[in-house]
Amino acid sequence: MKTRYFIAAALMLSCMAAYGQNVKLVRDDAGRKVDVFIGDKLFTSYRYPAGLEKPFLFPVYAPNGAVVTRGYPIEPRKGERVDHPHHIGLWFNHGNVNGLDFWNNSSAIPANRKDQYGHIVVQKIAKAKGGKTGVLEVVSEWKDNKGNTVLTENTQYIFKASKTGWMVDHVATLTATNGPVKFTDNKEGMFAIRVDRAFEMPTNEALIFTDDKGNPTTVKATDNTGVTGMYVSSNGKKGDAVWGTRNKWVILSGVKDNVPVSFAIFDHPKNPGYPAYSHARGYGLFSVNNLGQKSYDPKQEEVVYNLAPGQSMKLVHRFYIQSGSELTPEGAEAIFTEFSKSY
Secondary structure (H helix, E strand, C coil): CHHHHHCCCHHHHHHHHCCCCCCEEEEEEEEEEEEEECCCCEEEEEECCCCCCCCEEEEEECCCCCCCCCCCCCCCCCCCCCCCCCCEEEEEECCCCCCCCCCCCCEEEEHHHHHCCCEEEEEEEEEEEEEEEEEEEEEEEECCCCEEEECCCCCCCCEEEEEEEEEEEEEEEEEECCCCCCEECCCCCCEEEEEEEHCCCCCCCCEEECCCCEEEECCCCCCCCCCCCEEEECCCEEHHHHHECCCEEEEEEEEEEEEEEEEEEEEEECCCCCCCCCCCCCCEEEEEECCCCCCCCCCCCCCCCECCCCCCEEEEEEEEEECCCCCHHHHHHHHHHHHCCCC
């Protein structure tokens, strides 16, 4: 017990020491990535591989150095699940934009069905600047399979350390580029992370999940050794009960290598559809979706968001992570209060 206490205390001191340290962004244009360091520790890398269907943050680390993202499909690790190859790192997109599915697109989609899917292409790294706060600005285009641009996405990733943890704010402005854009009610969205096996919830059941096009994916039962994840939401739900409920924040906590780790996703009061629906699954998908409603709760009306040509929509989310202690609802509420006053 004393050993665990001293480990936790040391980790908290390490995290506090990181508070106030500079954030460093290192561009690697040839490698199509930007590495993000807090002090001398790698937090994450922004990656935009030419051969994949979207950019993403991968891997994502806790302040103690524990990796919290699943490795598959780009850096698979022994013992992890190999379902849903479109779940990579920490990402942002949606399942129905002008009828195109940006969420489920991956190398697993046959060529003769690619016209039903969209992909996101990074056009420019506009800014990559470190300091007390690190700022990465990216211009991307959401395209159909023929190369036509549906949306232009201007996004800021704002990285910083607090006294208790690390965070990234994702500030995306989506603009209808070449005509009107329609976001149809869909459960597949929107700001999401696929987590390491340690942060899944234990289960002995094989489950089948079906996407908007009726395609089933089986998530097989497997050994629960070291599987410790648990969701807690702002509306008081826990575990599987969090899915399909509206929340201003959701926490996912677990233990990896004997160290408690918690991370949370925060919705912003100015977002459309606030508070967002939680697309949080026990098998390791942790997401919030502002542009779905009936797809989560059949009793609700279908929501559709339309952008006229040239019109924009802004969406702001925060991902926060700490290690050495569990994030409490009170702690999450304090973070939310500060975050809600920004942007």
